[in-house]
Amino acid sequence: MSPAKDLPKKIPFIQVGKTVLTIWKFITSNIKVTIGSGIVGFFLLVAIFGPMFIHNNPALYTRQINLSPSWQHLLGTTTGGQDILEQLIVGTSTSIFWGLGTTIAIESLGAVIGIVGAYFGGWWDELLTVLSNVFLVIPGLVLAIVLAAFLPRGSLTVSAAIFVTSWAYVARSLRAQTLSLRSRDFIVAARSMGERTWRILFFEILPNELPLVSAGIVNNFSNVIVAMATLEFLGLGSLNTISWGTMLYWAQVNAALIVGQWWWFVPPGLCIALFGAGLTLINFGIDEIADPRLRQFKSRKRKQLKKVTTI
Amino acid sequence: MSDPILSVQHISIDYGFDEDATHAVTDVSFTLGRGEFLGLAGESGCGKSTLAYGIANILRNPANIVSGEILYYGKNTPPTNILALSGAALRAFRWNELAIVFQSAMNALNPVLSLRAQFRDIFTTHRPHMSRKDIDQRAVELLQMVGIAPDRLHSFPHELSGGMRQRAGIALALALNPDIIIMDEPTTALDVVAQREILSEMIRLRQNLQFSVIFITHDLSLLLELADNVAIMYAGRIVEYGDRRNLYTHARHPYSYGLLHSFPPLRGPAKKVFGIAGSPPDLRALPQGCAFHPRCPMAFAACQSALPILKTADPAFPAQQTACHLYDTALRATPPTEEDIAAAYAANSQRRGMRV
Amino acid sequence: MKDVNTPILTVQGLQKYFPVGQFGLRRRYLRAVEDVSFSLYPGKVTALVGESGSGKTTVARVLARIYDPTSGKISLDGQDAGAIAPRAYRRKVQMIFQDPFSSLNPATSIAYTLSRPLVAHGHATFSNVHQFLPELLQRVSLTPAEQFLKKHPHELSGGQRQRVAIARALAVQPEILLADEPVSMLDVSIRLDILNLMTQLKEEEKLAILFITHDIASARYFAEETLVMYAGQMVEGGSSEEVTQQPKHPYTQLLLSAAPDPDRLADPAAEIPVLPARGEIPSLVNPPSGCRFHPRCPLAMDVCKERFPQRTNLENGHWVHCHHVQSAE
Numbered sequence: 001m002s003p004a005k006d007l008p009k010k011i012p013f014i015q016v017g018k019t020v021l022t023i024w025k026f027i028t029s030n031i032k033v034t035i036g037s038g039i040v041g042f043f044l045l046v047a048i049f050g051p052m053f054i055h056n057n058p059a060l061y062t063r064q065i066n067l068s069p070s071w072q073h074l075l076g077t078t079t080g081g082q083d084i085l086e087q088l089i090v091g092t093s094t095s096i097f098w099g100l101g102t103t104i105a106i107e108s109l110g111a112v113i114g115i116v117g118a119y120f121g122g123w124w125d126e127l128l129t130v131l132s133n134v135f136l137v138i139p140g141l142v143l144a145i146v147l148a149a150f151l152p153r154g155s156l157t158v159s160a161a162i163f164v165t166s167w168a169y170v171a172r173s174l175r176a177q178t179l180s181l182r183s184r185d186f187i188v189a190a191r192s193m194g195e196r197t198w199r200i201l202f203f204e205i206l207p208n209e210l211p212l213v214s215a216g217i218v219n220n221f222s223n224v225i226v227a228m229a230t231l232e233f234l235g236l237g238s239l240n241t242i243s244w245g246t247m248l249y250w251a252q253v254n255a256a257l258i259v260g261q262w263w264w265f266v267p268p269g270l271c272i273a274l275f276g277a278g279l280t281l282i283n284f285g286i287d288e289i290a291d292p293r294l295r296q297f298k299s300r301k302r303k304q305l306k307k308v309t310t311i
Numbered sequence: 312m313s314d315p316i317l318s319v320q321h322i323s324i325d326y327g328f329d330e331d332a333t334h335a336v337t338d339v340s341f342t343l344g345r346g347e348f349l350g351l352a353g354e355s356g357c358g359k360s361t362l363a364y365g366i367a368n369i370l371r372n373p374a375n376i377v378s379g380e381i382l383y384y385g386k387n388t389p390p391t392n393i394l395a396l397s398g399a400a401l402r403a404f405r406w407n408e409l410a411i412v413f414q415s416a417m418n419a420l421n422p423v424l425s426l427r428a429q430f431r432d433i434f435t436t437h438r439p440h441m442s443r444k445d446i447d448q449r450a451v452e453l454l455q456m457v458g459i460a461p462d463r464l465h466s467f468p469h470e471l472s473g474g475m476r477q478r479a480g481i482a483l484a485l486a487l488n489p490d491i492i493i494m495d496e497p498t499t500a501l502d503v504v505a506q507r508e509i510l511s512e513m514i515r516l517r518q519n520l521q522f523s524v525i526f527i528t529h530d531l532s533l534l535l536e537l538a539d540n541v542a543i544m545y546a547g548r549i550v551e552y553g554d555r556r557n558l559y560t561h562a563r564h565p566y567s568y569g570l571l572h573s574f575p576p577l578r579g580p581a582k583k584v585f586g587i588a589g590s591p592p593d594l595r596a597l598p599q600g601c602a603f604h605p606r607c608p609m610a611f612a613a614c615q616s617a618l619p620i621l622k623t624a625d626p627a628f629p630a631q632q633t634a635c636h637l638y639d640t641a642l643r644a645t646p647p648t649e650e651d652i653a654a655a656y657a658a659n660s661q662r663r664g665m666r667v
Numbered sequence: 668m669k670d671v672n673t674p675i676l677t678v679q680g681l682q683k684y685f686p687v688g689q690f691g692l693r694r695r696y697l698r699a700v701e702d703v704s705f706s707l708y709p710g711k712v713t714a715l716v717g718e719s720g721s722g723k724t725t726v727a728r729v730l731a732r733i734y735d736p737t738s739g740k741i742s743l744d745g746q747d748a749g750a751i752a753p754r755a756y757r758r759k760v761q762m763i764f765q766d767p768f769s770s771l772n773p774a775t776s777i778a779y780t781l782s783r784p785l786v787a788h789g790h791a792t793f794s795n796v797h798q799f800l801p802e803l804l805q806r807v808s809l810t811p812a813e814q815f816l817k818k819h820p821h822e823l824s825g826g827q828r829q830r831v832a833i834a835r836a837l838a839v840q841p842e843i844l845l846a847d848e849p850v851s852m853l854d855v856s857i858r859l860d861i862l863n864l865m866t867q868l869k870e871e872e873k874l875a876i877l878f879i880t881h882d883i884a885s886a887r888y889f890a891e892e893t894l895v896m897y898a899g900q901m902v903e904g905g906s907s908e909e910v911t912q913q914p915k916h917p918y919t920q921l922l923l924s925a926a927p928d929p930d931r932l933a934d935p936a937a938e939i940p941v942l943p944a945r946g947e948i949p950s951l952v953n954p955p956s957g958c959r960f961h962p963r964c965p966l967a968m969d970v971c972k973e974r975f976p977q978r979t980n981l982e983n984g985h986w987v988h989c990h991h992v993q994s995a996e
Contacts, residue, residue: 184769185764185765185766185769185770186769186770186771186772186773187772188733188764189762189764189770189771189832189835190772190783191733192731192732192733192757192761192762193757193761193783193784193787193835193836193839194753194754194757194758194784194787194788194839195783195787196787199783199787203775203779204772204774204775207772207774207775208772208773208774210774354854354855354856355825355854472947474947502718502719502881502947502948503718503881503882503883503922503925503926503927504718504921504922504925504947505947506925507924507925508925529854529855530855530927531855531929532927532928532929533927535929535932536927536928536929536931536932555932556932559929559932559933560932569856570855570856571929573855573856573858573859574855574884574927574929575859575884575885575887575888575889576884576888576930577883577884577887577911577923577926577928577930578912578928578930579930581887581888581908583863584859584888585859585860585863586855586856586857586858586859586860586863587856587857587860588860589857590824590825590826590827590854590857591824591854591856660863663808
């Protein structure tokens with residue numbers, strides 16, 4: 001019998017440690033990834049744990065209106081007397097979680113449509129390609145504004161409007177990738193072995209596209225955050241939710257820009273910019289790791305060659 | 312040794328630097344005679360292509376030559392160290408004195424230029440005084456020399472078949488009458504018939520033009536038909552060097568023997584052949600001592616600790632050099648005969664055939 | 668016990684055309700395989716020899732049901748293959764690909780690659796499949812098996828990968844193995860190891876093997892029967908010894924004289940051979956009429972351009988399609 005059974009079972013603690021080490025190595029291997037992960041990690045921590053430290057309702061009106069930053073209110077207050085730091089923390093949480101959810105939904109639908117169309121080819125592919133092309137030519141933001149204006153207000157509407165206008169890009173890139181994988185030997189081998197089609201799609205093809213999908217998630221995440229903030233800034237979001245976009249909306253409505261209440265509109269704007277920059281840095285870093293040609297080679301001088309002495 | 316044209320001395324080539332370095336070629340020395348056809352045989356990863364590119368001084372980062380020198384003996388000039396050349400001198404040296412034919416002609420030929428444009432490129436760079444008419448005339452001459460019809464001058468690489476492309480690559484290499492041609496697996500991508508045609512062409516051209524050839528291949532059986540001398544490489548070192556007939560009649564290194572008997576016979580009695588157990592080594596983690604010892608059916612204690620050096624194994628054949636402890640009389644009283652090696656391979660294969 | 672004298676797979680008049688260029692009114696075809704017939708027997712290796720463009724890989728892929736034949740009949744165990752469900756067919760017929768660097772999924776572990784055929788064909792279940800894997804690896808001499816199961820293809824050498832690919836095919840417990848140039852991408856020193864392994868499997872498990880190769884010497888070494896193809900047509904066949912030692916078709920003779928043969932060194936009188944024919948395999952979109960070899964054939968006659976020659980049966984099961992041999996008979 002196999003000697004594997006006699007071996008002691010792997011200690012889970014060590015396995016977890018190894019995984020952490022691998023991730024740590026990845027993060028520290030490239031300066032762009034390190035900085036990007038730092039920024040994104042900070043925002044994720046705030047999004048997850050920040051709301052736990054806020055005991056007041058940040059939407060509640062108080063009398064302490066239009067205060068500039070002070071020790072009581074680190075980022076000042078709004079025209080309604082709400083603490084901006086508290087709003088920002090809650091808003092970070094909302095924006096990031098809605099953004100992430102929307103991104104994952106976009107990637108999933110795009111992946112399924114791209115992979116299925118390309119793998120089956122023929123009639124299915126024609127239909128799905130036409131459908132995604134239609135969505136590709138419609139200007140995304142305009143359609144999203146129209147959709148968000150007609151649907152009932154709320155975060156779900158904003159998310160849905162962005163979802164509808166974004167999946168086609170993902171579908172197109174994964175379709176191209178699947179087309180090239182489909183004729184590769186290992187897919188042909190799986191088919192000729194008698195593998196079931198859905199397993200070929202999701203266990204043979206999809207794992208090979210995961211790098212593309214994860215790069216897509218990083219990339220789309222920042223696009224989605226910006227798009228959501230845009231729609232909310234235009235007043236198409238839910239007025240009862242606090243997010244980066246709605247904070248900007250209320251700042252605009254209450255003429256914070258004209259009055260010069262910079263502490264109201266700068267923090268959410270800066271958060272959007274920083275978070276987007278962090279994600280972009282990670283994306284650049286991944287590109288460099290995946291393609292060593294983008295890395296600058298530290299070419300060192302060739303060691304001194306021996307002189308011609310004898311013939 | 313006849314009049315030498317190229318002398319390679321203690322060349323070592325690394326990929327990467329310092330402690331991360333992979334030693335692709337280690338301490339390789341040999342001499343190429345004027346008009347000699349030298350075969351360089353070995354399996355993937357043995358360093359044969361790296362060595363060839365090193366000789367032509369066309370290695371790029373992260374490959375770098377860490378030691379050694381390569382002397383070229385021009386007709387009326389003092390010997391030059393190729394590795395010391397750079398810039399214009401190096402460019403002039405390539406094509407003029409030394410040309411390379413690559414494995415994939417499609418990569419070596421520029422896909423967007425016709426053959427004529429590629430010939431013009433070479434001649435206008437290296438022979439600026441030549442008129443266009445002269446260039447075309449010379450190009451047609453070269454194409455005919457390698458068996459391509461003159462009307463193909465205006466063809467683009469993709470319009471040619473694999474064999475024709477490789478011929479065109481040879482014609483371009485011959486353009487400036489180099490003294491040395493390095494051929495890196497020039498026929499590996501071709502079918503047997505096209506391969507044979509190109510090789511016969513090479514033999515004919517070499518007789519007429521008197522250039523020297525370094526021919527790199529994994530196919531030892533080809534070299535035995537073509538080359539004057541054959542060097543067999545394993546894990547970055549030459550393990551055996553000798554005249555092709557000596558090597559064929561008596562391969563002394565167990566690796567050479569195994570490689571030579573990895574081809575089933577085409578004629579004569581059918582017999583069982585074995586190949587060599589195991590896989591070629593990982594250059595990043597070479598075994599101690601002789602790199603071949605884990606796969607060698609005749610390995611003994613010394614092979615695991617000491618590195619054998621290339622030297623004459625049998626005084627009767629001074630030119631045949633072998634890097635193997637089996638022929639060191641201090642370690643082993645009587646050197647093995649070819650039958651001993653054959654028996655060891657057979658016994659080894661028998662042992663592996665037993666299923667657990 | 669399997670009857671070694673009854674063919675397990677028979678191919679009759681197999682033809683495969685690929686459409687080329689979808690635009691334009693006149694549809695054109697690449698005539699990859701034209702009228703191929705042969706049989707595979709349990710415990711016997713049949714080699715299909717030819718250069719690239721001879722259609723030999725297409726034949727294997729049609730037999731693996733990767734492509735559908737344009738016409739012709741394939742019967743498995745006396746049953747028409749078209750009537751057998753693909754899964755049932757594949758349970759008996761498995762394929763090994765040329766390039767082990769691309770035929771294994773880089774994203775999945777060896778354990779996954781090998782467990783799928785076992786589960787998919789009902790030889791194991793999800794829960795107990797891991798018991799079968801070590802034995803499977805031992806059958807292809809990959810030991811210690813535990814060491815390999817967790818690895819991914821990029822961690823293995825070419826020879827080890829090809830052994831995994833063979834193990835994947837064996838996991839289905841097939842009766843027929845289609846081996847498409849299984850050793851041509853491997854290092855020279857380990858090719859024979861793989862061929863000897865396949866010989867062992869053939870003898871122990873009475874597998875019928877179709878061995879596709881461009882190397883006529885390895886066909887002679889490994890296969891009992893050898894068939895030679897040129898530009899989609901079968902030109903010669905018979906026992907490997909007969910075909911390689913007494914080739915009758917000019918193309919087979921050409922292949923043999925072009926093959927590298929160091930043993931020529933043993934005979935000081937032997938010179939580097941001068942090839943009897945030149946040129947390359949023609950375009951299969953507009954193939955030459957009649958015998959497709961006639962433009963290169965040193966013995967071509969007028970009749971060769973008109974029609975493809977009938978099969979001429981020589982002694983000992985040796986046959987050839989050649990007008991020249993026909994007229995000499």
